[in-house]
Amino acid sequence: MNPPAWAKDAQALMDLAVETDWSAQGAMREINGRILAFWQEHGDTNLLRTMCEWAEDARHHTGYEPRDGAAKPSFEPHDANGDPVPLDAVPAGQLWAARFVAAWFGKDVAEQQGLVDALRSQFTNEDYSAAILHTLRLTSEMVRTGQGVRDRPAPEPAWASQADALFDAAVADRWRGGDGVMSLLERFAAEHGTPAVIGAMKGWCRRVHHLVAADHVGKPAFPGWTSEAGEELTADDVPAGPRWAGRFVAAMWNDDGEQARALLASIRTSEQLTVNVIETLKATSGLVPGRS
Structure with missing residues (x-):
């Protein structure tokens, strides 16, 4: 059975994200434009399904299984020294993406639903778009490297x-x-x-x-x-x-x-x-x- 059109386009977005150098000038703008086109063509429900597919793809490629009794990992941002960034300094979309992917990895359905409800009811259009973009960036990096964010050693500072x-x-x-x-x-x-x-x-x-x-x-x-x-x-x-x-x-x-x-x-x-x-x-x- 052929997958639905939205699923094919969702995979195409992931493939593009994996191949993209996100630090390159204009890269995020281009991918954000592709996400917007997907949203307009396939609707909000299929976009949320797509984020679940991206998270599952990342979980599969990292081989994640809960360790040391932890129900789910943490993907919240850390600074160059490996310390957690204060949450009030993390943009809403980026923080949402980190928590959503972590909830998916940990199979925390209640947390996933709460995050989706907040995304739909509390986020501005700008933060909503940022949440989708950061979800794709986070998961595509895991697919590309086969590693979770905290599994990779932080680069040693120059000093x-x-x-x-x-x-x-x-x-x-x-x-x-x-x-x-x-x-x-x-x-x-x-x-x-x-x-x-x-x-x-x-x-x-x-x-x-x-x-x-x-x-x-x-x-x-x-x-x-x-x-x-x-x-x-x-x-x-x-x-x-x-x-x-x-x-x-x-x-x-x-x-x-x-x-x-x-x-x-x-x-x-x-x-x-x-x-x-x-x-x-x-x-x-x-x-x-x-x-x-």
């Missing part, structure tokens, strides 16, 4: 090796001199800017967490401070910089993005940032096993 050099210098307790932490940090900040400095801090937290995680499986992290004599201190006993760093490291280890963002938002001056970066580097490098 990563310099951030590693900073950490290694701190572990070696080399703070002064041309290859010491203070000189390296000054050059790093001047060359790459504040976003990279923040990314480096997050990376140091992850790096040392990876080194000690096997000894603390399933245990939440709590900020802690000790005196030079080894006595435990409370938050009120330590200066602002070490206090901030301890809380930031704990937030990163606990994967508490909300707390980490709140701590970063509390930084008001470049002087505060510098102190917090240095204290975070001291805190993380000091946790490296075997460090003398």
Whole structure:
């Protein structure tokens, strides 16, 4: 039995999307025009069916099966450091597409229906079109690569090796001199800017967490401070910089993005940032096993 015309055109859209370089100038505009033509010819119901077909095609090509008891994956956007992008910074259409495809992968029918109902009743025409476009972009990338979004390693930032050099210098307790932490940090900040400095801090937290995680499986992290004599201190006993760093490291280890963002938002001056970066580097490098 021959498939209906809408199904053939839906597959043609997927084929085009798989072959398209989405970063090329005018690519998204061209595909959006093709989607609009499909919509006009086949109607809203068949367009929604088409998005289901795209999601199923992506699930088939990635071989997705729920793992570790998770009912469905997450395809919500992450930044270059691998951290979730705050939801209020994600366009409505892009967020809808990520959640719809995830609900399809997880066979969450109630979530799928709720998303479709919201798309029909709450979205502007612009956001509606964006949701369709992003659904096609997300699923076609999975079809093309055979990988889910989070299965692919994030490209390493250009500044990563310099951030590693900073950490290694701190572990070696080399703070002064041309290859010491203070000189390296000054050059790093001047060359790459504040976003990279923040990314480096997050990376140091992850790096040392990876080194000690096997000894603390399933245990939440709590900020802690000790005196030079080894006595435990409370938050009120330590200066602002070490206090901030301890809380930031704990937030990163606990994967508490909300707390980490709140701590970063509390930084008001470049002087505060510098102190917090240095204290975070001291805190993380000091946790490296075997460090003398």
